[in-house]
Amino acid sequence: MNTGCGKIVYGTVIAAIALAVFAYILVIQGYVPGTEKPDVVVTPTVQSMEVIATTANIRSCPDTACAIVDRLEVGDRIEVLETVTGQEVDGSVEWHRFIYQGQEAYIHASVVSPVRP
DSSP: OOOHOOOOOHHHHHHHHHHHHHHHHHHTTTTOOOOOOOOOOOOEEEEEEEEEEEEEEEEEESSSOOOOEEEEETOOOOEEEEEEEEEEETTTEEEEEEEEEEEEEEEGGGGGEEOOO
């Protein structure tokens, strides 16, 4: 007599494998629930920039609602990794992503200018 237990165990194993593959894909893609950031469109660049404003806020994401990490002063320089689209400030949605004290940081494009060679 066949009770069908083999089919239930087989189905459970397949479901467990599918769940494990899905979780692995999320980890590979770097997705961590609850850490979503505003929509960001990336334009690759690597460029030295100099602060042209008296003071400039460094933020944790490209939005004025994000935490201020620190402030830079006129003449300070950063190495921009990429330009991204973020919250509009003074008519511009361009923000620059860079590394500040080992952490990802953002600064609005209106407060910096490319360094001339």
